[in-house]
Amino acid sequence: MQILHHEPLGTAFNNLLLQQVRPEDEVALAHVFEEVSTLAVHRLISEDLLFDAFAIDNYWEQLKGSVLGIREKWNNPKLFENFEAMAGLAEEYREARPPKLTRR
Secondary structure, eight states, X not given: OGGXXXXXXXXXXXXXXXXXXXXXXXXXXXXXXXXXXXXXXXXSSOHHHHHHHOOHHHHHHHHHHHHHXXXXXXXXXXXXXXXXXXXXXXXHHHHHSOOXXXXX
């Protein structure tokens, strides 16, 4: 996970969290989330770990436009498919589990 907290992606990830991602960072971020999602697809890390560590569905919503454009440009519908698949599962994961911290 350190790759997202240090340059060259640290600033891009911070901007993603602030919903201020720059267009030039979108592909690099999507690629990182595709890689980590691929690990979950192949059960090298658990989906629970992925979804607990990252808001994959939120990131997908911010990066989806760029991903769809790249798929069309390369005529390859498989590009970033694991990221997209995990985003759908992440939404279900969050809906099924209440926040760990709740105000009393």
